[in-house]
Amino acid sequence: MTIVKEVLEIAEKIKNMEIRGAGKIARSAALALQIQAEKSNAKNEDEFWNEMKEAAKLLYNTRPTAVSLPNALRYVMYRVKLTYNGGASLDEIKFMATNSAKEFIHNSENAVKKIAEFGAKRVEDGDIIMTHCHSSAAVGVMKKAWEEGKDIKVIVTETRPRYQGKITAKQLAEAGIPVIYVVDGAARHYMKMTDKVIMGADTITANGAVINKIGTALIALTAKEHRVWVMTAAETYKFHPETLLGQLVEIEERDPYEVVPKEELATWPKNIVVKNPAFDVTPPEYVDVIITEKGVIPPYAAIDILKDEFGWALKYREPWED
């Protein structure tokens, strides 16, 4: 039983963060499984299946927190397992492996484009849109609407502590869209003139809660208060299957020096603790729709995405576990 060289290399690159970003990590993991299947010398179905499981486990253990990586593995391995359990031949299982991997990569590459298409239909001429942080999917929606000739304007919040709002503001402005750039605290002040809120997501839970950059929940809350639609742009590999088993998503705590520079903090009284949670949780009732590449769904339908991709909770086990 051998794991091919390319798989080991990709695993290493994910681990040391040479490969980074939710989409890239997921596609690289799928590609690794594809290569494993293509280059396999396995003599029979069992040997092949065991190789695939080992490769998946290896990849899984590189970055345990990002949901996109296990999701890519699950997409492929769930299909391979079904075929294997169904008594298919070695060639049939191999085909399923390489084909599902290619399918995942294709879907992932097209997801942002599809989301832009679907989301842009919900943007109307003259809309003032508010967004937060930087999300390729959300930016895609706004650029698409603009390209379709809709006269929009976007309010971008700076997004402390790392100011990802700057990336968003520049990308939109370079596409020609007029941008108003404000501090995060100004969200309620500007909500009165806002028609739609479009933001991205890091993770979507089984009950439709949206985990995204800190500050997202405040904007969604005041949007709801103002009856302004909140649209979350999220590829389906952001949906978190373990939450269907009750698991809570870990909210990453980042370095306090992102908030207060180290040298400055050194001079502060010791009973000031600087906290830096990277994400907050927006409850589903504040989100109107999640725009996925499969369709525009209510957040409560997150369960349907998970069922489709990974099967029901009670049947659920990592496809590479026995």
Next chain:
Amino acid sequence: MTIVKEVLEIAEKIKNMEIRGAGKIARSAALALQIQAEKSNAKNEDEFWNEMKEAAKLLYNTRPTAVSLPNALRYVMYRVKLTYNGGASLDEIKFMATNSAKEFIHNSENAVKKIAEFGAKRVEDGDIIMTHCHSSAAVGVMKKAWEEGKDIKVIVTETRPRYQGKITAKQLAEAGIPVIYVVDGAARHYMKMTDKVIMGADTITANGAVINKIGTALIALTAKEHRVWVMTAAETYKFHPETLLGQLVEIEERDPYEVVPKEELATWPKNIVVKNPAFDVTPPEYVDVIITEKGVIPPYAAIDILKDEFGWALKYREPWED
């Protein structure tokens, strides 16, 4: 008819911002009226009254936006006018002028202390308090509760763009209070562990809306959502009488370079406009109580403060106008 030298000097110092800060400006204006009354050479009631009016107008025109300055003038002049209209003697009117001025200054100096006393009673042992920006009155409440032996902890938001949260965090920490310092966007994430919100105010309107540092309304909103009490600490001279006549409070727009440094902004695409409103408006329904030096009132009782200080709207005219 003469305006005494000291009044001209004080007016000049307020104008060129040698005298600054809501409280100091108000007390200096009252002091100017006191000196005007004490040093007056007026021969009769009419002459004295006209001098006082001229002095008040002069002071009024130095800084037209800050509400504390006209409020100090109104406090004194309203009482002087009543006495004058009531047919009192020159000496009686003079006494009313100097006495009301001293009263205003005394009240103002004691207001923060009184607010601390009243507010601290609403803080309970073990409370986790959230605050925003820097307010001497709000800090006073928290320090007083701590001095009374209540074991509190305070979550302080940094308050972009000018980071006044740093001043608050340090003042509380130096008093011994444990502080958690976070970005403004983290307010909803930390609201679940928060027991009380205590913030200051720049201006209170006749219908109890609180105008305060940008970001305040978001915190009040999520506090309301979590059934966490919002307490606004505000001296009565922050109450805005013209709002009783329908006037809207102007929301000051400050320099965009406070948000994005000038050199950086110069390199940005020209269709990004940086906006920097200094304040937002919190509707009265999100505020549980306003803690004033006169008592702890529901925001809807702002009207009672205004009536008490300035009389009813229909009767209302600047006391130095004819």
